[in-house]
Amino acid sequence: xxxxxxxxxxxxxxxxxxxxxxxxxxxxxxxxxxxxxxxxxxxxxxxxxxxxxxxxxxxxxxxxxxxxxxxxxxxxxxxxxxxxxxxxxxxxxxxxxxxxxxxxxxxxxxxxxxxxxxxxxxxxxxxxxxxxxxxxxxxxxxxxxxxxxxxxxxxx
Amino acid sequence: xxxxxxxxxxxxxxxxxxxxxxxxxxxxxxxxxxxxxxxxxxxxxxxxxxxxxxxxxxxxxxxxxxxxxxxxxxxxxxxxxxxxxxxxxxxxxxxxxxxxxxxxxxxxxxxxxxxxxxxxxxxxxxxxxxxxxxxxxxxxxxxxxxxxxxxxxxxxxxxxxxxxxxxxxxxxxxxxxxxxxxxxxxxxxxxxxxxxxxxxxxxxxxxxxxxxxxxxxxxxxxxxxxxxxxxxxxxxxxxxxxxxxxxxxxxxxxxxxxxxxxxxxxxxxxxxxxxxxxxxxxxxxxxxxxxxxxxxxxxxxxxxxxxxxxxxxxxxxxxxxxxxxxxxxxxxxxxxxxxxxxxxxxxxxxxxxxxxxxxxxxxxxxxxxxxxxxxxxxxxxxxxxxxxxxxxxxxxxxxxxxxxxxxxxxxxxxxxxxxxxxxxxxxxxxxxxxxxxxxxxxxxxxxxxxxxxxxxxxxxxxxxxxxxxxxxxxxxxxxxxxxxxxxxxxxxxxxxxxxxxxxxxxxxxxxxxxxxxxxxxxxxxxxxxxxxxxxxxxxxxxxxxxxxxxxxxxxxxxxxxxxxxxxxxxxxx
Ligand code: SF4
Ligand code: SF4
Ligand code: SF4
Ligand code: FES
Numbered sequence: 001x002x003x004x005x006x007x008x009x010x011x012x013x014x015x016x017x018x019x020x021x022x023x024x025x026x027x028x029x030x031x032x033x034x035x036x037x038x039x040x041x042x043x044x045x046x047x048x049x050x051x052x053x054x055x056x057x058x059x060x061x062x063x064x065x066x067x068x069x070x071x072x073x074x075x076x077x078x079x080x081x082x083x084x085x086x087x088x089x090x091x092x093x094x095x096x097x098x099x100x101x102x103x104x105x106x107x108x109x110x111x112x113x114x115x116x117x118x119x120x121x122x123x124x125x126x127x128x129x130x131x132x133x134x135x136x137x138x139x140x141x142x143x144x145x146x147x148x149x150x151x152x153x154x155x156x
Numbered sequence: 157x158x159x160x161x162x163x164x165x166x167x168x169x170x171x172x173x174x175x176x177x178x179x180x181x182x183x184x185x186x187x188x189x190x191x192x193x194x195x196x197x198x199x200x201x202x203x204x205x206x207x208x209x210x211x212x213x214x215x216x217x218x219x220x221x222x223x224x225x226x227x228x229x230x231x232x233x234x235x236x237x238x239x240x241x242x243x244x245x246x247x248x249x250x251x252x253x254x255x256x257x258x259x260x261x262x263x264x265x266x267x268x269x270x271x272x273x274x275x276x277x278x279x280x281x282x283x284x285x286x287x288x289x290x291x292x293x294x295x296x297x298x299x300x301x302x303x304x305x306x307x308x309x310x311x312x313x314x315x316x317x318x319x320x321x322x323x324x325x326x327x328x329x330x331x332x333x334x335x336x337x338x339x340x341x342x343x344x345x346x347x348x349x350x351x352x353x354x355x356x357x358x359x360x361x362x363x364x365x366x367x368x369x370x371x372x373x374x375x376x377x378x379x380x381x382x383x384x385x386x387x388x389x390x391x392x393x394x395x396x397x398x399x400x401x402x403x404x405x406x407x408x409x410x411x412x413x414x415x416x417x418x419x420x421x422x423x424x425x426x427x428x429x430x431x432x433x434x435x436x437x438x439x440x441x442x443x444x445x446x447x448x449x450x451x452x453x454x455x456x457x458x459x460x461x462x463x464x465x466x467x468x469x470x471x472x473x474x475x476x477x478x479x480x481x482x483x484x485x486x487x488x489x490x491x492x493x494x495x496x497x498x499x500x501x502x503x504x505x506x507x508x509x510x511x512x513x514x515x516x517x518x519x520x521x522x523x524x525x526x527x528x529x530x531x532x533x534x535x536x537x538x539x540x541x542x543x544x545x546x547x548x549x550x551x552x553x554x555x556x557x558x559x560x561x562x563x564x565x566x567x568x569x570x571x572x573x574x575x576x577x578x579x580x581x582x583x584x585x586x587x588x589x590x591x592x593x594x595x596x597x598x599x600x601x602x603x604x605x606x607x608x609x610x611x612x613x614x615x616x617x618x619x620x621x622x623x624x625x626x627x628x629x630x631x632x633x634x635x636x637x638x639x640x641x642x643x644x645x646x647x648x649x650x651x652x653x654x655x656x657x658x659x660x661x662x663x664x665x666x667x668x669x670x671x672x673x674x675x676x677x678x679x680x681x682x683x684x685x686x687x688x689x690x691x692x693x694x695x696x697x698x699x700x701x702x703x704x705x706x707x708x709x710x711x712x713x714x715x716x717x718x719x720x721x722x723x724x725x726x727x728x729x
Contacts, residue, residue, distance in 0.1 A: 036728065039336075039728075040728065040729075043729070049313075049320075049322070049344070050335035050336075050728040050729060051319050051320060051321055051322040051333075051334055051343070051728075052319060053335070054324060054335040054336055054337070055324045058324045058337075059323075059325065065336065
C-alpha cells in the first residue's frame, strides 16, 4: 500500500503546496481513498500540517478517507440527473444503507460517493456500482439491488 | 502623514496603514471579527466594512489601505445595514443559548447583536447539531457556537506553529476541526489555550473544574489546599473591572481563605525551589559536560510541544518538574507528614493562568505513590467565577498573607510570571552557585520586555555563558531549528508557550489585550524592584526545606519528588 504513495511522492521532488490537490487525486486513484498514513507522508513531503491537508481535502467532495466498500456506489449529481431526481435517489440510498456520502458502512459492504457528472445525461438519473453502470435508476431499483447485494454469499 | 476625510471630517492617517487603524486612532470604533492585531488581515468576515467614495462595493476597513484624499463613510445607513446583515447571517444558524453560555456578557457576537440593535431572528438557517468535543483535559469545543472567524486557527498556526486545527469541509458543513476530525486530545494540540483567549464566542472554553473545587470545599472530610501562580495576583482584579496591572496579592489570599480553602500557598515559593534545582542542574551540566543548551521545563504547553515536534531535543530539557508540580508533590508528602495529615484526604488545587496546567496535572508522570500531585487546576477566569459564585468580594477584604512554609517567596520567584523572569531569577542564583558572590546588579534589562527573542551573553566566574529567552511557540520553534542546526553559543534557554509568558497565558482573561499584558508584566517587575528578598537562594523557607527534608539540590529526595522525565508523542502532526 505505502509503496503506491511513495511512488507517487517520488514524482514530486521539490514540490510546493500547490501540488497538494494533484497529489491527493493521484493517491486516491491509486489507493481508492486517503489513508491517515498517506496524509502524514504527503504532509512530510510538502511540509504541511495534517490538519491543513485534511481541511483542503474535505473542502472538495471528491476525496474519501475510508477504503471503498465492497459495493461502491457513485451517484451522479450533474444537472440532468438532478432534474430527474438524483437527490431523492441519493437520500434513499443513504437511508437504506445507513451510509453518508463519502463514507463506508461498518461492515464494509457499501460505500457512497457523489460525482459531478458522469456524462450520461440522456440516461439520467445514473449511478455506477463498483464501475458497473446503471441507467435511469429508480428508488425501487435501489431496493432491489440492495437485496441482491445483501444476500450475496460471503466470499472470502 | 496624509489626510483623509471621514464622515465629512478631515483626519490624519499614516501612509500605508489600514482604514481601520486610522479610524480607531481617531476615535471611530469599527467592529471587527476576523481581524487580529499583529497578524496580516484576512478580510473574511466583512463586519468592518465602510464606504469609500469612488468604489462600488463596500470595503473591508481592516484590510484596505488609506490613500491621500480618500473619502470614507463609516456610519452611513448603507454601512450600518451591511454590518447588521453580516451579524444576522451569523446568527442564522447560531443557537440562542446565551443564558446557558460560558461567554454570555463577554461575547463579541452578543455585543454586535446588542450594538447593532438586532432584535429578532431574520434568517433561519439550518442548525447543525454537532457534538461537544470534551476529549481534551484543557479545552472544550462547541462547534455550534463557532462563527468561523478563523482566529483560533491563526493563533494556533501563525503564533504557535502547532496547526492542530483548521477549517474543514465547506458550505453549511464547514467547521473548525482537527486532522480527520478527531477529538483535540488525539491531535497535535499542546493545550496552550491561545485559541480560547482569541475566540469571540463560546465555541472555545476551558474545561471547567469549578464544580469539582466547590464540591471539595464543601466536603468536611477534606483538607483543601490551594496554590496560586505568580501571574494570578497581578491579573485577577481585571476580571472585576479593576485597571490592568493592579497587584491583589494580599486580597487574593484573603479571598481564597474566605472561600474556604484550608491552606493557601504561593507557587512563587516553589518557583524559588525550581531555581535551586534547575540552577544546580545547569551548573552540573556545564561542569560535567552534560547536554547543552539546557531548556526550561516550567511551561507544560512547551513540554508537550517538544515531545510532539522536537523529541530529539528532549535530553536538553531540564528534568525539573514545573513549580506547580513541585509544590503539589511537596504538599502530599512533606507537608502531609509534617502536619499529620492523610494525603488521601488532601485535595490539592492550583490557580494558574494556563489551560495546559490542567493537562500537566493529569499526566501520569506527576504522581507519587499513585496519587496525583495536583488534583484540580483553575484558570484565572475560573477563579473569578468561583469568587462570583461564592459572593466573595476581594475589594472589601483586608490583605492577608499565605501560609507557611510555602508562603514565603523571593521576588525572583514572582517574576516567573513574565517571559524572561525565570532566566533572570536563574542567572541571579547561578552566579551565586558558580562564584559564591552575588551579582552586583540584579536587574537584567536585556531579558525583559516583549521581544520575540532575547539573548544575553555574560561571564560568570570566568565561564562565558550565553542565554536565550523566547515566548510563543513560533519563536521557540525558530530557536530550536537553530539549535538543531548546530548553534552552540547558547547554554541555557527559557521557553514559555504563551506570548509574553504566563501574563499572556491561555487561562487569562478573554481577549489578548496587549496593553493589559504589558501592565501585568510591569507590575511583576515593580514588585521585584521594591522587594527586600530578591534571590531564590536566600528564601529561608526553601533553605529550611533542604535542611530538614530534601537534603540538597539534585539529591535523592529531590529526584524522587521534584524531577521527572518526558516522552515522545506520536500524533498526527
Ligand atoms: S456564543 Fe455568544 S451569542 Fe452565542 S450563545 Fe454564547 S453568549 Fe450567546
Ligand atoms: S490549545 Fe493551543 S495548540 Fe491547542 S488548538 Fe488551541 S492554540 Fe492550538
Ligand atoms: S472557534 Fe472561535 S475563534 Fe475559532 S473560528 Fe470559531 S468562533 Fe472563531
Ligand atoms: S474584521 Fe475586517 S473583514 Fe473581518
